[in-house]
Amino acid sequence: MPDPPVPLLTLRGIGKSFLGVRVLDGVDLDVAPGEVHAVVGENGAGKSTLMKIVSGGHAPDAGTVEVAGARQAFRGPRDAQRAGIGIIHQEFNLLPERTVAENVHLGHEPVRRGLVDRRAMRERTRELLASIGETELAADTRVGRLGVAQQQVVEIAKALALDARLLIMDEPTAALADHEVELLYGLVRRLQQRGIGLLYVSHRLTEVFDLSDRITVLKDGRRVTTVATADTCTDDLVRHMVGRELSSYYPDRAGPDEPGPVRLTVRGAGNRKLRAVDLDLRAGEVLGVGGLQGSGRSALARALFGVSPFTTGDVTLDGRPVRLRSPRTAMRAGIAYVTEDRKGEGIVPRQSVLDNALLAGRAVFPARSGHAARARRVRDLLAAVEVRAAGDDQEIRFLSGGNQQKVVLARWLALDPRVLLFDEPTRGIDVGAKSAIHDLVRRLARDGAAVLMISSDLPELLGMSDRIVVMRDGRIAGELPAGATEEDVVALAVGHTPQSRTEIDR
Numbered sequence: 418m419p420d421p422p423v424p425l426l427t428l429r430g431i432g433k434s435f436l437g438v439r440v441l442d443g444v445d446l447d448v449a450p451g452e453v454h455a456v457v458g459e460n461g462a463g464k465s466t467l468m469k470i471v472s473g474g475h476a477p478d479a480g481t482v483e484v485a486g487a488r489q490a491f492r493g494p495r496d497a498q499r500a501g502i503g504i505i506h507q508e509f510n511l512l513p514e515r516t517v518a519e520n521v522h523l524g525h526e527p528v529r530r531g532l533v534d535r536r537a538m539r540e541r542t543r544e545l546l547a548s549i550g551e552t553e554l555a556a557d558t559r560v561g562r563l564g565v566a567q568q569q570v571v572e573i574a575k576a577l578a579l580d581a582r583l584l585i586m587d588e589p590t591a592a593l594a595d596h597e598v599e600l601l602y603g604l605v606r607r608l609q610q611r612g613i614g615l616l617y618v619s620h621r622l623t624e625v626f627d628l629s630d631r632i633t634v635l636k637d638g639r640r641v642t643t644v645a646t647a648d649t650c651t652d653d654l655v656r657h658m659v660g661r662e663l664s665s666y667y668p669d670r671a672g673p674d675e676p677g678p679v680r681l682t683v684r685g686a687g688n689r690k691l692r693a694v695d696l697d698l699r700a701g702e703v704l705g706v707g708g709l710q711g712s713g714r715s716a717l718a719r720a721l722f723g724v725s726p727f728t729t730g731d732v733t734l735d736g737r738p739v740r741l742r743s744p745r746t747a748m749r750a751g752i753a754y755v756t757e758d759r760k761g762e763g764i765v766p767r768q769s770v771l772d773n774a775l776l777a778g779r780a781v782f783p784a785r786s787g788h789a790a791r792a793r794r795v796r797d798l799l800a801a802v803e804v805r806a807a808g809d810d811q812e813i814r815f816l817s818g819g820n821q822q823k824v825v826l827a828r829w830l831a832l833d834p835r836v837l838l839f840d841e842p843t844r845g846i847d848v849g850a851k852s853a854i855h856d857l858v859r860r861l862a863r864d865g866a867a868v869l870m871i872s873s874d875l876p877e878l879l880g881m882s883d884r885i886v887v888m889r890d891g892r893i894a895g896e897l898p899a900g901a902t903e904e905d906v907v908a909l910a911v912g913h914t915p916q917s918r919t920e921i922d923r
Contacts, residue, residue, distance in 0.1 A: 422450050423486045425583045425614040426471065426502075432479030433466055440466045442638045444480070448583060448614040453605060455617045455625045455646070458635035458658055459847040461817065464618050467635070468585050471616065472504040473497030485582070503576025504585040509568050513561030518542040520560050521574045545574045550607045566597035570604065577613075584608065585616045590624060591845050596710065602628060620847050621874075622651055634658055659849045667880035668859040670899050676702040676883065680867040681721075681836050686730030690716040691891045694730065698836065698867045703858060705882030706871040707906045713891040714871045715757060718838045721869070722754040723747040735835070748781050753829035757841035757871070759818065763825050766814035770806050773813045774799060774828045781832065791831060798827040802857060819850025826857060837861060839870040843877065855881060875903045 424447040433441040441463045448454045456464050469475040470482065473491035482489045484500045491497045494504075511520050518538045519526075527537040542556040551570050554563075560571060569589065576584055586605075590598050605628055608615060619625055625632060626646060634641040634657040641657045677700035686694045691713050698704050708714045719725045721732075723741040732739050734750055741747045747754070756762040764773050774795045782791070796809060802823040806816055813821055822842065829837065839858065843851040858881065862868050872878040878885060885897040887909035895909040 424449050424483075425485055426616070427483040427486075428467075428471070428480065429483075430480035431467065431470060431477050431482070433463075433470065433475060433477055440638050441470075441477075444635070444638075444640045446633055446640065446643070448616060450582075450612045450614055451609045452631065453609060453615045453617050453629045455619065455629035455632045456635065457619065457622070457625060457632060457654065458641075459849040461637075462635040462658075462847075463638040464635055465587075468504065468587060468616065468618060471497070471583075472502055472585055498579050498581075501580055501582035502585070503573075503579060503581035503583070505569065505572045505576065505587065505589060507588045507591050509572050511560050511568055511571060514559065516557050516559055517546075517554060517563075517571055517574075518556040520571055521545065521556075521578050523575070525579070541578070542574065545577050546570070548577070548611065549573065549604060551604075564597075566593055566600050569593075569601065573604065573608070581613065583614045583616065585618070587618045588620065588845065589617070590619065590621060598624070620845065622654060622848075625654075626651070655848055658847075659852070667877075668856050670881075671702055671862060671883045675863065676700065677865065680735055681869075682731075682733045683721075683727075684731045686720070686727040686732060687891075688716070688720055688725055688728045690725070691720060691727070694893060696886065696893065698869055700835075700865050700867045701862055702883040703862050703868045703870055703881055705878045705885040706869060706888060707873075707875070707878050707885055708888035708894070708910050710873070712888040712910065714888050715840055716891070717888065718754060718840045718869065718871060721747070721836075721838055722752060724754075745780060748777060748832065751832075751835035752838065753777070753832060753834035753836070754838045755822075755825055755829065755840060755842055757844060759821060759825065759845070764813050764821055767812055769810045770799065770804065770813050770816070770824055771795065771809035774809075774824050774831070777828045778831055795827060795831050798830050799824065802827050802830075803853065817847075817850070819846040819853070822846060822850070822854060823857075826854070830861075834866065836867045837869070839868065841872060841874075842870065843872075843874070851877075875906060878906065879903065 426448040428444060428446040431441050431444040444467060458464055466475060470477050473494040473496050476491065484502065489500055521542045522538050527534040527541065529537065539556040546552065546554055554567055554570060560568060589601055593601060605615065617629060629646045631643060631645055632649065632654065633643045634654065636658060679697045680700045681698040683694050683696040694717065706714050706717065716725065720727050721741060723743040723746055726742050732741060739750050741750065771792065775791060778791045799809060804823045805820050813824060842858065843854055858868060858870065870881060879901065883899050885901060885906065887894050887897065887906055889910055889912055894912065897905050
């Protein structure tokens with residue numbers, strides 16, 4: 418039998434400490450040519466530090482790094498690039514005012530007679546794009562005009578222009594719309610066919626199982642296991658990551674007698690993105706909202722919070738008519754909104770944990786009225802939701818995604834809201850933090866809050882919801898009871914069912 422191919426990457430006994438804290442401890446890992454090797458684990462497991470060591474951002478304190486059998490001691494990212502390693506970060510490193518070709522060849526432009534050879538640069542860019550199946554993206558297009566998925570293609574072409582043999586993809590679908598994820602899948606498979614190895618870091622276990630050949634689980638800086646994807650299942654993976662069974666991943670739904678009276682009623686409501694929306698939301702229940710990207714899910718939450726108000730129809734809150742003209746009026750009416758864009762709309766990155774948690778209170782109440790009491794209340798809530806931070810004066814940008822989300826939740830809980838609108842509450846958050854947020858959402862409902870939860874993660878939508886409404890083209894396409902299947906939700910979302918909501922209710 419022929420000898421197995423030499424791994425593109427071999428890590429042995431990798432260790433790393435910061436300020437005396439052990440972040441990685443004896444990690445082993447290897448990637449073969451053409452293999453997708455997924456790395457999973459909770460936030461703080463050591464994934465980011467390990468990727469920075471592989472890509473030259475950090476030097477290990479212990480252990481060895483080999484690329485194609487040759488031992489390496491990277492002094493920086495350029496050394497890793499020269500060895501054939503590229504990294505595609507969650508937040509792209511592109512110049513929006515420059516063209517695709519200029520970005521792909523940034524720092525190593527072809528030169529002819531002392532000048533940049535733009536013809537050669539465009540031609541080489543077209544060849545690189547064609548090699549990964551991208552033939553419609555023009556080399557002269559300004560990058561700022563491209564969508565997220567196309568910008569990701571440009572980042573990959575940048576790495577390939579430097580002869581990358583190993584690509585690190587860090588949460589590559591975090592900013593992609595649902596339909597763009599399939600495009601990424603195709604791109605990953607074409608890279609495999611070229612013999613390029615991929616280290617694939619993701620919180621989304623569905624895509625880990627769809628794409629990877631092997632999976633390595635990290636926990637508390639150590640490698641727990643490396644398994645062939647075909648030989649494991651989601652339940653096993655979650656148990657390795659967080660130490661419990663998947664069956665305990667979602668809290669129990671509300672019992673038949675738990676939901677109370679209707680708290681929020683919407684009748685015939687619409688705006689530029691919504692049409693004739695009818696909705697009832699009860700105290701004590703979690704009402705899930707499903708649908709495809711652009712179906713109107715987020716538009717519904719934004720209308721209820723007064724960001725893009727309804728222009729037609731009626732809304733009542735606890736039986737009284739309300740006009741939700743702005744976020745301030747919605748907050749004063751007792752409505753809270755956890756946006757899907759945590760970084761862009763949910764937090765102020767360079768402000769402290771405490772200041773971020775006080776934002777809603779300061780918007781609703783006079784500047785100094787009751788400030789000290791609100792600060793005490795918020796500190797108690799930050800402790801109650803178990804925010805992990807160096808202190809409440811730490812800048813929130815240094816917290817994990819899960820802890821940032823907990824700060825946002827504490828902000829709204831300080832207002833004792835009657836209605837909570839959650840839009841993708843666990844997007845980009847590891848499985849352990851997700852479970853904590855799920856428990857908190859259910860606890861809020863049991864304490865009498867009315868919860869509307871939007872999620873594109875179908876297992877989460879099904880596991881958390883007492884009822885589900887599915888949106889399509891700005892309307893509510895149908896309603897499903899607890900216990901519905903993923904197929905039921907998708908059928909309503911795409912319109913491939915003859916059943917009306919009334920027929921389903923029967």
